[in-house]
Amino acid sequence: MHDKKISTGLKGLDTVLKGGYPAASPTLLKGGPGTGKTVFSLGFTHAQLRQGGSAVIATCDESPERLVGYMDSFGMEGTEHLASGRLVILDFRPNLDETVVGEYDLSPILLRISHAIENSGAQILIIDSLQNLLLGLGVDKPRKEILELFDWIRDKGVTTLVTMSASLDDQQPSLLEEYAVDCVIHLSQNLDNQLMTRYLRVLKMRGSAHGSNSYPFSLTRRGVSLLPITATHLDGTMELERISTGIPRIDSMLGGEGYYKGASLMISGRSGSGKTILASSLLNQVLQQGEKAIYVSFEESQSDLKRNLQSVGIDLTNHLESGQLLIHSGRAIEMGLEDHLITIIDLVETESPRLLVLDPVSALMDMGSSRMVKMLMIRFISHIKTVGTTLVLTELLPDASADYSDLAISSLVDTWFRLRQVESNGELNRLIYVVKSRGSKTSNQVKEFTIGENGILLEDPYIGEGEVVVGSARVTRIKQEQEAMDRKRYELDQIEQALSTLQTAYESKQKVLGAEYESEKSELMRKITELKRQAGQTIDQRDAMRELRD
């Protein structure tokens, strides 16, 4: 019987309760005024109605009209459900013009509830609140009839949510908690640093495991939101797809292709180091690929941010108009950390963006004890990861700090950029380096960047003599090096020229020599021929004379 649960209509609460409220038995929702008991019950009602079921609400403090009004304002379609007959609201508000004379019993309560449930076929029953019902009747302890009601609920197998206000002096568990119900949920509110946060705790759950911590929750436009605890298990799916940062040189610092899809990135730096601009570059890249994104700013209003980014060549106007980009601005001090995170998670769940920027996340960090903040951030970061949204956090480092990260969350992020400003030769130069990036071959180099009309531009710093030289010093060094190189090139030219001159000289001398050889040779040949001819003539004459004498 107890292993069956019915969804509470609140995702986080279902996880805490390992599935939902115990089916076919009563659950007690206990909490002080303003802790949201009514909203919890309306959320449960709505979840049931949305699935096509029916519900009976016995209201003891609010009028039925107001309950329907609440549902409508939370987007739970109260009026429509009431008209369809699947939602029945019983008015159990006590009559103030009643006099009590003598003995009486409360059996009409059971009669009315059973009558309504049998007529409507409702699967769930809400009693809000039992305390008021009893107070109105001048009863201070649960009576026999109330216990009979719970027995009846169990008999009929109606899943029931009973709310009850918790009085401050009420340390002893009441008869109800000990005997009548199977599950007790305690709601409370805490004032911390002037900011109110609501908490939920499961005190008891018969025959079932349940989360036992105190979980923060928030009342939002859509009803109740509980900070999810789902993703405290490390079972996120593996993403291999990489997304470009939009700045090729930063991509190559991350091993060539950018960051992993759905990763969490942190950008740390002092004020003015370019965190917002780097974050916006990542944002703009995602927007240009036609994906959705949300920018949560705790420092700048939407129009300020838009104008400031326009000056560095990032124009968000079209993306804002098309609804592709949502800028959510708000001061950190408006509400508690839990409420902030819950609001952001709600935004992410309605919009399901590819990228979420929190600028700066450090604004949220001084909002509670560091241990609590870290715990919440772990839940938050891992939740965003399970949704598959890339999370970009910027961290403002205090000017007085030695550039150490204050946040204990750096170990939670996948990729961590550090931006620094180095003062030298009377100027501030911007540096960027990757502290870590899980699953990529990261560059160990510190790169210099400038912010210009076209956003972030990375330069190669001059590295020599064991130190990085940046800014104008870098320019000077480069110039010096250039000159030395130019000189060498000139020298080389000179030598090459000399070599070719030598060659030419050699060749021309060779020609002259060749010509001399040729002319001398032909002179000698001519002489040989002449001499041979003269010798031939002498023989001829001698022969002729011999013939004459004969």
Added chain:
Amino acid sequence: MPKQIVRLYVLGYTPIAQRAIENLKLLCEQPEFNAIYDTEVINLLDQPSLAEEEKILATPVLIKKLPEPMRRIIGDLSDRERVLVGLDIFTRDSNER
């Protein structure tokens, strides 16, 4: 002037309900009451929707709608004087007189 009707709602004839009916009968013998009111006993087990209509949380309950203002008296009506005060038949002043 026609008499108004006060209704006693009970849920089954339990011992408390029976006591309330007895006490109501005794009340009807009072001339102050009898002059103005007729009475009617309704068992909600026969007409459960009336419990919803009248928003009844406890029984027995005696409901007087007219003359205004509406009055509801919960219980077995064992204290006749308090019932008459509750129905505005006796005011506290006249009671003292």
